[in-house]
């Protein structure tokens with residue numbers, strides 16, 4: 001079972017992941033466990049202070065190093081108690097390495113992840129200083145924009161990782177068929193009715209011929225990626241068949257214009 005520990009001032013936010021949908025079911029099936037640690041419970045004074053004004057001035061507050069250090073070390077110790085050999089500690093922050101499908105897959109194969117969701121303007125940098133924490137910290141961003149705190153980013157990461165755990169998705173093939181698995185965007189999807197406002201379902205999908213359907217889907221995935229995310233195609237060498245399908249897609253597009 002994958003062990004998640006999260007250090008957060010807002011543990012209740014994580015109910016959205018643990019109680020709902022695919023990630024809620026995965027938790028009830030025992031595919032992962034999540035324990036939240038609130039730095040307030042590790043604060044050194046009666047006011048349970050966890051932040052203070054930044055040295056050098058400026059807006060907002062900075063999270064104190066000591067309550068975070070204690071929370072993170074408690075989280076790591078719990079993981080070790082659960083048999084996690086080396087918990088991977090991830091600090092969610094816009095300064096981090098950007099999360100992508102490859103990293104999600106890598107994380108889904110770990111035994112334990114400790115997530116640090118900071119609030120306010122940031123955390124005291126000395127938290128990451130030499131030997132302050134029992135384990136090294138990696139910074140992870142979910143994109144080039146700023147959230148009010150790391151909680152939503154941690155939940156995004158958890159959702160993406162949990163859906164990769166064997167048994168998380170009802171249909172076993174589902175995660176393998178997602179966008180990005182193949183370095184491509186997803187193909188379009190259709191369901192009933194067959195005709196809607198004069199628009200029909202592509203005949204290939206109605207053909208009942210598995211090879212025709214697979215070929216159509218790959219062609220659409222290639223075409224959409226070429227149109228919307230050419231950067232993804234630059235990173236991926238196309239096979240001869242894929243190049244032919246993409247050329248076909250482009251010719252068909254020209255025909256429509």
Ligand code: ADE
Nearest residue numbers: 092093094141142147153
């Ligand atoms: N915290 C605030 N913004 C973030 C982002 N873009 N990614 C990860 N953590 C964050």
